[in-house]
Amino acid sequence: MVATLVRLRFLLLFNTIKSSPWQIVATIAGGLYGLGILAVVVTVLIGLSFAPPELARTAIVLGGAALILGWTILPALTAGIDQTVDPARLVTFPIPLDTLLVSLTISGVLGVPGIVTSIAALAAAATWWQFPLAAAVAVLCSAIGVLTAVVGSRMLIALGSRLNAGRRSREARSAVLIVLLVLIAPIVMFGGQFIRQVSADLPRIADIVAFTPFGAIWAVPADVAAGNFGRAGIEFLIGVATFGAFLALWRFGLARALETPKRSSPTSTSTRGLGLFGIFPGSATGAVAARALTYWVRDPRYAQSLISIPVIPIIVFFIAGAGDNLGPLNIIGPVVALLLALSIYTDVSYDNTAYALHLQTGVSGRSDRLGRVIALAAFSVPVCLVATIATVWVVDTWYLLPALLGVTGGVLLTGFAISSVISGAVIFGVPAPGESPFKSKPGGGFSLMVSMLVTWTALIILVLPTLGLALMTWATENMAYGWAGLLVGLGLGAVLLVIGVRVGGDILDKRGPELLSQLQQQK
Amino acid sequence: MTDTNETAHTRTDGGIDAGTDAQSDTPAFEIRGLTKRFNEKVAVEDLNLIVPSGSFYGLVGPNGAGKTTTLSMATGLLRPDSGQIDIHGVDVWTNLITAKSIIGNLSDGVRLFDRLTGMQLITYAGLLSGMDRDVVVERAGELLALLDLEGAGSTLVVDYSAGMHKKIALACALVHAPRVLVLDEPFESVDPVSAANIRDILEGFVSSGGTVIVSSHAMDLVQRMCDHVAVIANGRVVASGTVEEVRAGSTLEDRFVELVGGRRHGEGPAWLRRS
Numbered sequence: 001m002v003a004t005l006v007r008l009r010f011l012l013l014f015n016t017i018k019s020s021p022w023q024i025v026a027t028i029a030g031g032l033y034g035l036g037i038l039a040v041v042v043t044v045l046i047g048l049s050f051a052p053p054e055l056a057r058t059a060i061v062l063g064g065a066a067l068i069l070g071w072t073i074l075p076a077l078t079a080g081i082d083q084t085v086d087p088a089r090l091v092t093f094p095i096p097l098d099t100l101l102v103s104l105t106i107s108g109v110l111g112v113p114g115i116v117t118s119i120a121a122l123a124a125a126a127t128w129w130q131f132p133l134a135a136a137v138a139v140l141c142s143a144i145g146v147l148t149a150v151v152g153s154r155m156l157i158a159l160g161s162r163l164n165a166g167r168r169s170r171e172a173r174s175a176v177l178i179v180l181l182v183l184i185a186p187i188v189m190f191g192g193q194f195i196r197q198v199s200a201d202l203p204r205i206a207d208i209v210a211f212t213p214f215g216a217i218w219a220v221p222a223d224v225a226a227g228n229f230g231r232a233g234i235e236f237l238i239g240v241a242t243f244g245a246f247l248a249l250w251r252f253g254l255a256r257a258l259e260t261p262k263r264s265s266p267t268s269t270s271t272r273g274l275g276l277f278g279i280f281p282g283s284a285t286g287a288v289a290a291r292a293l294t295y296w297v298r299d300p301r302y303a304q305s306l307i308s309i310p311v312i313p314i315i316v317f318f319i320a321g322a323g324d325n326l327g328p329l330n331i332i333g334p335v336v337a338l339l340l341a342l343s344i345y346t347d348v349s350y351d352n353t354a355y356a357l358h359l360q361t362g363v364s365g366r367s368d369r370l371g372r373v374i375a376l377a378a379f380s381v382p383v384c385l386v387a388t389i390a391t392v393w394v395v396d397t398w399y400l401l402p403a404l405l406g407v408t409g410g411v412l413l414t415g416f417a418i419s420s421v422i423s424g425a426v427i428f429g430v431p432a433p434g435e436s437p438f439k440s441k442p443g444g445g446f447s448l449m450v451s452m453l454v455t456w457t458a459l460i461i462l463v464l465p466t467l468g469l470a471l472m473t474w475a476t477e478n479m480a481y482g483w484a485g486l487l488v489g490l491g492l493g494a495v496l497l498v499i500g501v502r503v504g505g506d507i508l509d510k511r512g513p514e515l516l517s518q519l520q521q522q523k
Numbered sequence: 524m525t526d527t528n529e530t531a532h533t534r535t536d537g538g539i540d541a542g543t544d545a546q547s548d549t550p551a552f553e554i555r556g557l558t559k560r561f562n563e564k565v566a567v568e569d570l571n572l573i574v575p576s577g578s579f580y581g582l583v584g585p586n587g588a589g590k591t592t593t594l595s596m597a598t599g600l601l602r603p604d605s606g607q608i609d610i611h612g613v614d615v616w617t618n619l620i621t622a623k624s625i626i627g628n629l630s631d632g633v634r635l636f637d638r639l640t641g642m643q644l645i646t647y648a649g650l651l652s653g654m655d656r657d658v659v660v661e662r663a664g665e666l667l668a669l670l671d672l673e674g675a676g677s678t679l680v681v682d683y684s685a686g687m688h689k690k691i692a693l694a695c696a697l698v699h700a701p702r703v704l705v706l707d708e709p710f711e712s713v714d715p716v717s718a719a720n721i722r723d724i725l726e727g728f729v730s731s732g733g734t735v736i737v738s739s740h741a742m743d744l745v746q747r748m749c750d751h752v753a754v755i756a757n758g759r760v761v762a763s764g765t766v767e768e769v770r771a772g773s774t775l776e777d778r779f780v781e782l783v784g785g786r787r788h789g790e791g792p793a794w795l796r797r798s
Contacts, residue, residue, distance in 0.1 A: 273677075274642065274646055277643055277647065277650070282650060282655065282656030282659075287646070287647050291639065291643075294638065295636075299638050351636075353633040354633065354636045356630055356634075357647070357651065357695065360598065360696075361623065361648060361651035362622075362652070363651040364620075513600055513602045514602065516601070520632075520633075
């Protein structure tokens with residue numbers, strides 16, 4: 001039975017990958033990326049074996065604790081990591097609970113993240129090769145550590161699965177993660193400084209972490225190597241107890257989840273009347289805009305593409321050296337424009353097969369394109385304006401304002417144009433409606449990356465004239481170049497937008513049925 | 524196609540009179556030599572079908588017979604490999620916009636824009652077909668009432684049950700007052716009371732001169748409701764005509780089994796018998 005379930009997991013994985021050659025390419029690319037990271041980690045760990053044991057201990061304890069913590073918390077937030085074999089789908093089969101636990105643990109370890117983690121953990125054990133006893137203990141401890149991580153990844157999901165059943169809570173979880181990601185940049189920025197300041201205290205922090213459930217098991221080999229057998233024994237007990245507790249909690253959660261299978265709970269979301277449909281013009285274009293803007297508000301997948309926006313000023317501020325020279329802040333407007341304008345190039349892919357309604361009603365491709373651009377422009381134009389004017393005000397570079405408005409406007413309009421063409425021409429592997437915005441389809445990430453490279457390059461080439469004039473303004477401090485830049489940016493952008501909407505619309509009119517077939521295949 | 528674009532965007536009434544009276548003798552649908560392959564698999568092969576104007580036409584066939592594929596091609600959602608489809612004398616694939624304004628379509632197995640409320644979704648469908656907002660809103664309210672969805676008009680479609688999903692999709696198909704209704708499995712998971720109400724709506728539509736094509740697995744329903752029926756198997760029409768003609772004195776279900784084959788006689792595997 002265990003073997004059957006583990007085999008099922010690989011069968012499901014291979015069947016998804018097999019469905020298109022691109023997915024195979026993308027999966028291999030992803031695998032190579034993972035291998036690259038792994039190679040770095042293993043090299044560092046082996047290198048640590050030549051460093052003082054104290055340093056190795058600190059690094060391994062902190063790294064190991066972060067590993068278990070990450071495995072435990074991330075899946076609960078994203079609900080997207082290795083749910084290849086979803087216990088909810090096995091509910092109808094008479095599988096003993098313990099068999100299920102063993103099978104899911106083994107499939108977890110044999111997944112790509114599991115294998116990577118296992119190899120890294122073994123490398124951590126190899127760090128102690130100069131202390132044979134410690135190395136032997138380390139192999140056992142690493143195994144327990146990996147199992148704790150894998151069980152942890154299932155534990156919170158199983159415990160929360162009744163709670164998670166409703167759409168609302170899924171979306172709430174996405175919101176939490178989005179906020180966390182927004183906060184990560186400042187944490188990393190300040191955190192970097194913080195770590196530099198406290199690096200002297202790190203060994204002491206590691207000492208404390210070594211007595212917590214997440215770090216204990218990783219500290220055992222170091223203390224064995226140092227001859228602190230009493231301490232090692234206590235840490236080992238804490239580690240094993242953690243594993244046991246995780247296992248028991250998971251078992252309890254899974255048993256309860258199997259008895260109360262998922263069902264969607266009704267929610268109280270409601271809108272009397274027409275909402276945005278009553279505000280936009282009552283034309284086909286207005287309707288598309290109203291629909292698209294409603295989705296920006298209600299669909300977490302759209303919110304996810306806005307994550308990076310509030311972070312940009314902070315990143316630019318720190319890259320600029322945090323306070324000395326504010327000049328680089330001036331690029332915030334154009335960068336925000338770039339990210340916003342290209343946020344709709346997966347729009348038809350996000351529609352999924354609901355796009356059939358556009359096809360059934362015979363709405364013209366141009367109305368479709370224009371409506372989506374209007375919805376995005378409704379908030380991106382004010383945001384970019386505010387960002388540009390605010391930075392010029394903060395940096396006190398008012399002479400750059402026309403030039404910067406030209407670049408920002410040009411980037412925005414050109415980006416709208418490019419998005420309009422691409423979203424009608426290419427279908428991307430994006431999360432389906434209702435899925436976690438962070439769920440990645442095998443191969444989806446890779447094709448998105450390639451297309452992003454292409455669109456960004458195209459966009460930068462198309463705004464080069466405006467960019468050139470803006471740079472001239474900066475170099476000569478002559479505002480005449482700036483005004484010319486404003487004219488060229490907006491004029492060229494407007495022309496490109498008209499072309500983009502027309503070309504994109506014609507593509508939709510011509511290839512609508514083929515697009516729907518593609519959408520149906522990847523549903 | 525540009526000249527049909529013009530008419531499609533000036534109409535306000537969704538094309539209830541998109542065909543002229545002179546065309547009323549032409550069949551609602553005339554399909555000749557329709558073929559569609561998916562890779563190696565032939566889904567529809569040289570299919571011929573004539574749906575008379577003003578008929579209530581049932582399309583029945585086993586799973587995977589090609590019903591949905593045929594209906595998708597007939598409504599302009601899936602490009603055929605070869606063959607000709609005319610709707611009231613209009614070639615569907617050369618006059619897509621005109622054809623779509625005549626058709627009201629309920630497709631099986633596609634999503635809806637389910638982050639909209641029921642009211643918003645119907646309004647969206649109407650506005651996309653080029654209707655006036657005031658007319659759409661009025662009709663949307665009526666449709667919600669007719670389909671027992673009144674209380675659900677302000678709820679997001681994503682929170683609807685399967686049956687309510689079907690009903691709201693049907694409302695979207697009806698809102699622009701089409702001349703021909705093409706409904707793929709409209710009664711699936713709809714409760715009996717709502718199904719009866721839907722049947723009344725469709726019968727009223729037919730008696731006023733409209734044409735309805737439904738695909739269904741419920742033979743009893745098709746026999747009672749439809750006046751014409753076609754049996755599709757392996758991508759071809761194996762029998763078609765009035766219900767009386769096709770069932771030839773027997774029940775439609777028996778006749779269907781006879782035409783399609785595959786009925787086994789026996790008591791199932793020995794190991795499944797309890798005694």
